[in-house]
C-alpha cells in the first residue's frame with residue numbers, strides 16, 4: 001500500500017482541501033489526512049460570507065488578497081461543478097453593513113470614503129428599500145456574497161481526487177519528524193513519508209508550532225449560530241453588524257450568527273449564547289421572530305495572536321508549511337490560500353507578492369512583521 005507522497009496535508013477542512021485541489025490540479029502528488037470526516041469542524045460551522053468589505057476597514061495588501069480570493073469563486077463555481085458535480089451555492093446578492101446608531105453610521109460613512117465602490121444608504125433610503133430592518137443607515141456592498149462552506153470543502157475534496165490526490169479520513173496525525181530529505185508522519189494508521197508537510201489543522205494547529213520550535217500563535221474563538229427557514233423570503237442580501245449577521249442561503253434557509261468567545265475551544269452550543277443572539281437580531285429584524293427555527297450549532301474559529309492567517313514555510317524546518325489561523329475569514333480566503341501555497345512551492349509571482357504578509361517567521365522572537373490592513 002502506498003505510504004509515500006510528495007505532499008501530506010494535515011487537516012481536511014476547507015483550507016486543506018483547497019490546497020490539495022490547487023496542488024493536484026497542477027500535477028502534484030498529494031495526500032490529505034483528517035482525524036474526523038473533514039469539512040465538519042470550523043468549516044462546517046461557518047456562515048459562508050465572502051465579506052471582503054465587512055472584514056477590512058481600509059484598502060491595502062490584505063484587502064487585495066481578500067478581493068482576489070472572493071473573485072476566484074466566480075470561476076471556481078463552474079470548475080468545481082465540472083470536476084465534482086457539486087454546486088457550491090455561490091450567491092452574489094450583495095451585503096449591507098448596517099449601522100445601529102448614529103456613531104456607527106458616522107464610522108461607516110468614513111469607511112465609505114476609503115472604498116468608492118461602496119454606497120451609503122441613509123436611514124430614509126433604508127426604510128424604503130429595506131423596510132424589515134431597523135437601522136440608522138447602511139453601507140451597500142454590491143460585490144460581496146456568500147457560499148455554502150461544507151459544499152465548497154467537499155467540492156475541493158472530490159475535485160482534488162479527480163486529479164489523483166488521496167484523502168484519508170479518520171487518520172489522526174500524532175507526530176511529525178525529520179527523516180532524510182523529508183518527513184515521517186506517525187498516524188493511528190501507521191507511518192507515512194512525505195517531502196513536504198502542510199499543517200492545515202485549523203484551531204488544532206497550535207501543537208505543530210510548538211513541536212517545530214515556534215511560539216504558538218493560535219487563539220481559539222468559539223462562535224455559535226442558528227438558522228431559520230422562513231415561509232416567505234423577504235430579502236436576498238446579507239446584513240452584517242458588529243454584533244450579528246443575517247445570511248440568506250440559496251437553499252432558502254437564513255443563517256444567523258454569531259457569538260464570539262475568545263479562548264473558548266469547546267464545541268457545545270450554550271442556550272444563553274443563542275438567546276442573546278436572538279435578542280439582538282429580533283430587535284433589528286422583528287419580522288423574523290415568528291419564522292420557524294431550523295437548527296443551532298457552534299464551531300471554533302482558528303484565530304491568531306495578531307489576527308492574521310499564517311501561510312508559508314517554517315523559517316528553519318524547510319519543507320514544513322503552515323496554512324492556518326484564518327479566524328473568521330477561512331471561507332473567504334480558502335481559494336487564494338490554496339493558490340498561495342501552490343505558488344510558494346513553485347516560487348511564483350503570487351507568492352512573492354503575499355508571502356511576507358502571512359509569514360510564520362513573524363512569530364519567532366525578532367521576527368519581522370510588516371503589513372498594511
Ligand SMILES: Cc1cc2nc3c(=O)[nH]c(=O)nc-3n(C[C@H](O)[C@H](O)[C@H](O)COP(=O)(O)OP(=O)(O)OC[C@H]3O[C@@H](n4cnc5c(N)ncnc54)[C@H](O)[C@@H]3O)c2cc1C
Nearest residue numbers: 011013035041042043048049173202223299329330331332
Ligand atoms: C460560527 C462561525 C462562523 C464563521 N463564519 C465565516 C464566514 O461567514 N466567512 C468566512 O470566511 N469564515 C467564517 N468562519 C471561519 C471559517 O469557518 C474558518 O476560518 C475556516 O473554516 C478554517 O478552515 P480550516 O480548514 O483551517 O479549519 P477546520 O475546518 O477546523 O479544519 C481543520 C481540520 O483539521 C483536522 N485536524 C486537526 N488536527 C488534526 C490531526 N492531528 N490529525 C488529522 N487531522 C487533524 C480537523 O479534524 C479538521 O477537520 C466562521 C467560523 C465559525 C466558527
